[in-house]
Amino acid sequence: MNALKKASNVTNTFAKRWAQFVIKNKWYVLLATIILSMGLGSQGAMEFDGDYHVFFSKSNPELEAFDALQEKYTKDDNIVIVLSPSNGNIFTKENLVAIEELTAEAWNTPYSSRVDAVTNFQHTSAQGDDLYVDDLSYESANKTPQDIAEIRRKALKEPLLVNRLLNEEGSVTAINVTVRLPGEDSAKEIPEVTAFIRSTISNFQEKHPNFEVHSSGLVPLNTAFFESSMRDLMLTMIMLIIVVITTLILTRNFVSTLATLVVVMFSIMSAVGFVGLMGIKLTPPSSVFPTMILTLAVADSIHILITMLQKMRKEGYSKHEALVESMRLNFMPVFITSLTTVIGFLTMNFGDVPPFWDLGNITAFGMTMAFIYSTSTLPALMAILPVKTKQKTENTPEKFGWYTNLGLFVTKQPVRLTIISIVAIGGLTYLATKNQFNDEFINYFDETVQFRSDTDYISDNLTGIYNVEFSVGSGESGGINNPEYLQKLNEFEDWLNQQPEVVHVNAFSEVARRVNRSMHGDNESYYKVPANREEAAQYLLLYELSLPFGLDLNNQINVDKSETRVTATIENISSAEMIDFSKRAERWLEDHTPEAMHAIGVSPTLMFSKLGFRQADSMFKGNIIALILISIVLMLALRNFKLGLLSIIPNVTPVLVGFGFWAMYKAQINTGMVIVFGMTLGIIVDDTVHFMSKFLRARRELNYDAKQAVIYAFETVGKALVTTTIVLLAGFAVLSTSSFALNSYMARITVIIIVAALIIDFILLPSLLILISKKSESKENVRSLQPQIQLDK
Template identity: 80%
Template sequence: MNAIKKIKNSTNKFASNWAKIVIKNKWPVLMFSFLLVIGLGSQGELEFDGDYHVFFSESNPELEAFDALQEKYTKDDNVIMVLSPSNKDVFTKLNLTAIEDLTAQSWNTPYSSRVDAITNFQHTSAHGDDLYVDDLSYNSLNKSEAEINKIKEIALKEPMLVNRIVNEEGSVTAINITVRLPGEDSAKEVPEVTKYVRDMVSNFKSKYPHFDVHISGMVPLNTAFFEASMKDMGLTGIMILIVIITTFLLTRSIQSTLTTLVVVMFSIISTLGFVGLTGIKLTPPSSVFPTMVLTLAVADSIHIIITMLQKMRKDGLNKNEALIESMRLNFMPVFITSLTTVIGFLTMNFGDVPPFWDLGNITAFGMAMAFLFSTTTLPALMAILPIKVKSKIKENEPVYYFNWYSELARFVIKQPIKLSIISFLAIGFLTYLASKNTFNDEFINYFDESVEFRTDTDYISENLTGVYNVEYSIGSGESGGINNPNYLNKLNEFENWLKQQPEVVHVNAFSEVARRINKSMNGDDERFYKIPSTREEAAQYLLLYELSLPFGLDLNNQINVDKSETRVTVTVKNLDSPQMIEFSKRGEQWLRDNTPTEMHAIGVSPMLMFSKLGFRQADSMLKGNIIALILISLVLMIALRNFKLGMLSIIPNVAPVLIGFGIWALYKAQINTGMVIVFGMTLGIIVDDTVHFMSKFLRAKREYGYNANQAVEYAFETVGQALITTTVVLLAGFAVLSTSSFALNSYMARITVVIIISALIIDFILLPSLLILTNKEKKKVKKKYTSFFFFR
């Protein structure tokens, strides 16, 4: 065949004319692309933000409540170092001396405001009418064994210490450094603290090698976020190598591989420029954009290249004819795919997690650039490069070769009803399973066990104290009201109720301080280990105690300025999101049922914020997903010029997501915030398969006059290889991302892999079956290829 098929509509004419213009002006087009990339790329200055606050929008009510609590008291970003001596006994001269040494060094941590350790715990005692407040242990090396044993006895009976600073056995202890980060530049402040702490711990272990040290806290959490971002950015290099190998194996063309690589690199570099121009700071979720753009950009290029090579090999067209024909056949499908993918990613802006807004906007821009380069740079470069393929068409000689895609088409054509029923039953069952997934946004589980922060935090949870907490700011309704015995007794009741809850590890409440001071002021008599009987007594004791506390160890972290509210911090076991939310609500309900109105409070904490994040994200994304589905369906209706097929496309576009979450229910049955965006993100990707198959189906009916069965077979023959190729590349990209140590990214990638495979199966089985069943008509022409082999 020497001539290109007659063009029947303006879209085809535009695509062909566009291709001809690009081929004719290939060098100027290539130069313009290069200059555009250089111009954008020169603006690509990347900044990273590892602060956990970036996961919450400014209007997030949990964040507002948490910030309000920190304004009343002190900010409590922290580093907790847990020390485990090899002899499993903290209370020896050498070990206490080592703890004293590390505690002293900890005060020099940048931005530190407080250091809590077993040695500097402010122990109260009374001598006559005098109250003495001293470090529990100091100059430990010179103490006698009797004094050491006394320190141990006091520490292991002290509610403020046990399961918070030291475990019940006295084998593990902690040093907690509270830091007040200015918040002006977290990219500088957090690494500064981290570097000091790591160097300090390294020197400590060199001096005291019999100690193991495990580090956790909010600052290490921020560091883990930052390091996860950097590591995931590094996956791009691996993906580029995979794309090169995969593209070459599937196209068997060095030129095609080189051209695809150029389009990919141009798209990524341009997107880097967009990030720099918009001033977006990268976070763990948004840092994966290079892999996203790379993977999706390959899909655009592959369709054009595969069709071009097919036309040269099977139809005997020369390079430029094949390139023009490929652009004619693929321009509109590639445009629709790019547009729907952009729509899908932009719907992330409906969510409540700013890093995913950034990921959506960055990737949407990258997809727009990928479409531009795949319809300009790609044909220009292919026109320049020498491409020769071995044609399978010889003059006056029939050619026999097996076509797997034709056989699959005939398999579907023979039994569309049966395949449709089986498909819908499977989809229905997996949709039911999908409803069994539950949300769980434990921030500890955001990291796998290859991350030191995760293993250290798990160790701390198992051996000393929980790392999750819930905080309540309990008001008294008046200035100085925290000294009112009625208030203190109710606070004490709340403290006791909390300690009885099975999830609770430790409770830190001002009522404990009041009881302890009262006992000390009454000759350390255990009978007075209770709330003072009068307001005057409570106020006097508190004043005397505060005057005795050293700088940095005051009660500002528990009492607000006018002494009208106190802070209750409840440390709990590692609970999943629903359990954390339920526990917080249970505490709030107890306060409503048992205390006056002024003492009612809501539970807040970073852990609670993360627990509610997935639910909030799901609620806010629902509207976005519905809008995306409607817009994409309208785009397909307009592009395909067929209302029925536009409506039909909803099935193969939605079903893969339902299947993906159904299979996920069998795998983990828990989803996190990162997975909530999967519907909007993959919707555009799934459309790639659907729109290319449908466009070829319609082209066969409109241009060749084929009936439904013949059109389905034509679609398989012309687009089957390209769909397989793009699916393999997409799978490779998301499989690489699934190795991320950061669960928001790896879980998202893993379920996307399942969805992409499901989309291909549905578009090869269910979609053609539905096209046949909804397009019943008489056979118009006899198709050229009707046997197990092709004859030309």
């Protein structure tokens, strides 16, 4: 007991002396923190990276496999331009001419390496022993109605076109532009391509208003990531206005609002400096750091200011006395909440998504600086600026406040409230297990984003936008001409086409069948893979020599002709279904083909599908470590092992409650929500620490029993907890409007968790504190308690 008192005295003495030092040297402290924040801010540089690759660590096995596939063939960053004529028929002279024009212009796209369209599709035909490979429709302006009818017939029978570049009705078509980005500066390359494509589409629509145009692909995906980052960064300004208004309303003091604003701005400036110093490139997840810091930094200031204003208004303290007393009461709780918040955000480094590493590290640094500024700049400013408050007159009859009444309500029925809380939490925890993981990257964006709406249109009217690719080897150089290899590849193609989720399959076996038919006078009975290796090799060579520049088979065949690329385009399906499809295909190859043909499925779609599960597995360890560390910190800070263990309950249950409500709202979670436990753990602790610290002060310094201490805690910290919760809700509510689902879903569930945390800390926590207290305590009638209890000075 003596050790506890000694530790408490040391903490109180330090906080008191620090407050007195800051007040005495207020101008010097203010100047020093201005120089510090300005110095850090001057190092700030915010660059954006919209490349989807940033979501994957360099050691990510799916990324390594995908990069290896692209090294064997050609990189397939692309833009799909989808055209829908108003007459519902692609095959008219005017429409084919327009498609030809746009196809020709698409070749001018920066870094373009290939343009595929209906008009330039390489159609094979035979005349005697000669193989002819021509554009399906060239010089369309000169075509007769009979020619166009024949082009339509050929196109709608072509497996490589239908459900890929042409729908089955012939009413919608696509132009696929493949680009080879150098990868030296994605912040320059991607906008350059995007600007050209948007300008080209705009000019096309001006000239041909009868066409409806939509675009998708990996380049538009990267653009959507980049533009989402910019939009979410702009949310900071909206949040700043809301925080200022909210703080002013809740504190009813202009000076305290100004001081809070200064602390927040200094914290954000310092974080921006950290971004520049560390060379971090911002992405959609990490670009929300200003909103995070702004929202969380306010909490530290609010606790100090609310206590100070209470002391001045209710207890007649002078400004400097109230400031010193507020620092004494709040220095350690603010330090603990800042430390636990930093720990929570740093756990994001356990995950497998680099943008969340950046978000965690930037926010952790910002919160560290927020603690420094809230315990130095804030009291210095409050000491300098005039603070006017209305003091309560002595003749005013004492009335129980709202927080006292809430305390009285809890202390009367702790057992009943505990049982009700446990039942409710148990039910919601059960519901939380019903959430399913789904990480479709198209759904990262809401319907207000053009990329999302265009992609949905393409998926509904032309083809799927998800795919899985396989690099199927033959085991020898030139082995793709081996009839046995071709036959097995053909069987794999057929199996893929039979799968319910598959929309289209692009495989070399289709090319082999088509050329074999053409080399036999277009006889349909020869529409099969060649049975002779020499014939197959000769046909392939002849076909390749007939192809024009830019439309070769390098995207399907590797250099030494030992492997071919199979691409299965599939419907929009969930992450789990995507992974299951890939495993089924891999298993089919293992069961039906030689070992050399065994291959694993790869694609950006599959990478994103697996990313969330990988992130969840890796974050689980991080969350356990964070929980243990935070519990140890609380045990040491509260200097009570039993209460430290007890704190785990109000710190963990809000997350379970949050995911329980989420199961009723969406029942689906994504990669962004996986980090919520670690992130909100530090935020939730704020309520727990401040309530328990006030409870323990009443017990240790005023010798109150548990019920009296609970009411004291409600009276002294209740308003501050409600105020900080409202500010946090405002901040995350703004973030929930983000068009980027990883951020908006994370913010929405955080709002639920923050509300649950306040309710649990106001109902379950005080009930438990009363129940675990010693039975030997005096049972003074609680109703006779006065609402205001003054600490010994």
